[in-house]
Amino acid sequence: MSDKDTSLVQVVEFPSLGDDRGSLVALEGKQSIPFDIKRVYYIFGTQPGVARGFHAHKALKQIAVCVVGKCRIMLDNGEEKEEVWLDSPTKGLLIEDMVWREMHDFSDDCVLMVLASEHYDESDYIRDYDDFIRQVKS
Numbered sequence: 001m002s003d004k005d006t007s008l009v010q011v012v013e014f015p016s017l018g019d020d021r022g023s024l025v026a027l028e029g030k031q032s033i034p035f036d037i038k039r040v041y042y043i044f045g046t047q048p049g050v051a052r053g054f055h056a057h058k059a060l061k062q063i064a065v066c067v068v069g070k071c072r073i074m075l076d077n078g079e080e081k082e083e084v085w086l087d088s089p090t091k092g093l094l095i096e097d098m099v100w101r102e103m104h105d106f107s108d109d110c111v112l113m114v115l116a117s118e119h120y121d122e123s124d125y126i127r128d129y130d131d132f133i134r135q136v137k138s
């Protein structure tokens with residue numbers, strides 16, 4: 001599934017079902033996506049210089065994919081930080097529970113789609129970095 005299963009950055013390559021008309025990627029829960037998909041959202045029209053995220057989730061798995069354009073994602077599990085560019089509609093990033101994430105350097109055309117394992121729940125967010133470090137160490 002992933003080229004770096006043991007690291008913080010877990011990239012999932014989606015098969016491209018291309019033919020001479022172009023490309024197609026199909027994402028199915030519990031198949032190419034390693035959880036049942038309860039929610040999909042996408043971020044677009046991000047203004048120049050804007051960074052987003054800056055939070056962790058207590059119990060939420062997500063797959064992020066730039067279906068158009070690119071952005072740089074920084075992940076932090078409280079012990080180490082890693083970065084990855086999402087720059088292909090066939091490249092998904094699995095983000096596990098209790099991982100601080102930041103999204104930077106959105107291209108003007110970026111459409112960042114996120115598939116999530118749970119419905120939106122603000123009480124699942126940890127938005128304060130010091131709080132995140134306290135919770136991840138406890």
Ligand code: TYD
Nearest residue numbers: 039040041043051052053054055119120121
């Ligand atoms: P936020 O989580 O702050 O975005 P990001 O992490 O990308 O910086 O979300 C922005 C707003 O959108 C905030 O008011 C919560 C709302 N929101 C929903 O209502 N449902 C969702 O699924 C998400 C992700 C956000």
